[in-house]
Amino acid sequence: MRIDVLTLFPDMCEGVFGTSILGKAREKGIASLNTVNFRDFSGNKHNSVDDTPYGGGGGMVLKPDPIFAAVEHVLAQSSNSGEEGNAAEDTAAMKPRIILMCPQGRTYNQQIAEELAQEQHLIFICGHYEGYDERIREHLVTDELSIGDYVLTGGELPALTVIDSVVRLQPGALGNETSAIADSFSTGLLEYPHYTRPAEFRGWKVPDMLLSGHHANIEVWRREQALQRTLERRPDLLETAELTVKDKQTLKRLQEQASLQKN
Missing domain, CATH: 3.40.1280.10 (SPOUT methyltransferase, trefoil knot domain)
Structure with a gap:
């Protein structure tokens, strides 16, 4: 380029x-x-x-x-x-x-x-x-x-x-080629939260799911976190995001939980 x-x-x-x-x-x-x-x-x-x-x-x-x-x-x-x-x-x-x-x-x-x-x-x-x-x-x-x-x-x-x-989207520009794929907005949603070592810092722990080693479950957790973060911070993005049936079910559950917490 x-x-x-x-x-x-x-x-x-x-x-x-x-x-x-x-x-x-x-x-x-x-x-x-x-x-x-x-x-x-x-x-x-x-x-x-x-x-x-x-x-x-x-x-x-x-x-x-x-x-x-x-x-x-x-x-x-x-x-x-x-x-x-x-x-x-x-x-x-x-x-x-x-x-x-x-x-x-x-x-x-x-x-x-x-x-x-x-x-x-x-x-x-x-x-x-x-x-x-x-x-x-x-x-x-x-x-x-x-x-x-x-x-x-x-x-x-x-x-x-x-x-x-x-x-940064050009092939070879980033050290990890998968980094740009999961960026906020690239998927239509905000990105899920990240954690690194140490596993506990000043009493704040990394979510147990990320330490489980179960990659399939971790991906499910990350998707749910991305949906929740988008719902909380940029709900307008959900109007155009490509959502699966499971995503929509997850969003409905998250919205119900948020409604209960307000009440």
Whole structure:
């Protein structure tokens, strides 16, 4: 997977790209993580990438020309790389998703992460100032994403959040390939609780079931814990989660127990 980030502050990204899971994925060649300073494509002697909005109003707006030029530069790089190492059809298949990080976009979730993890090339556009020239939205990007209903000073932190969640899903990125499968939201439910050594800490004991060695029963326990945790903390997820008949029976029992405890 190739990921390019268009940003005015490459150092914000490079520091993250070189550490932890992302750093290891980069070293192993699992993900190519690159930054592009779109100020380099300003095309004017002042290197300005923003201007006042037509019609008046506060703040500055990112101009379309440096963003378009930077994306076209990345696409040319990608195309040349394909000619050197891959067949022409492979290059064609690498048509990237161009993602604008903005508060108006789709709210990001694990399902979108899994969708993007199937792509070969992602380009992120990280803005600052008041906003983007609308022609960037209309004629360049393929996706608009938001990480929540709040406004940040720029798109770098949201982009890094998305990149981290996507790269960790790439084969070989995590030490344990089963880790991502049981993550919260990957199954439609919140994840079950985890415990490790010591078996007793300050009087708090690990549940006996996890010490039993009976793996089938442990899986049943974990599923019930995931259902209970989701019911308590994010009941909205249960509306779209894929539930078996047994899951529904378990949920009914948990709801009855919760009702009795309230009464």
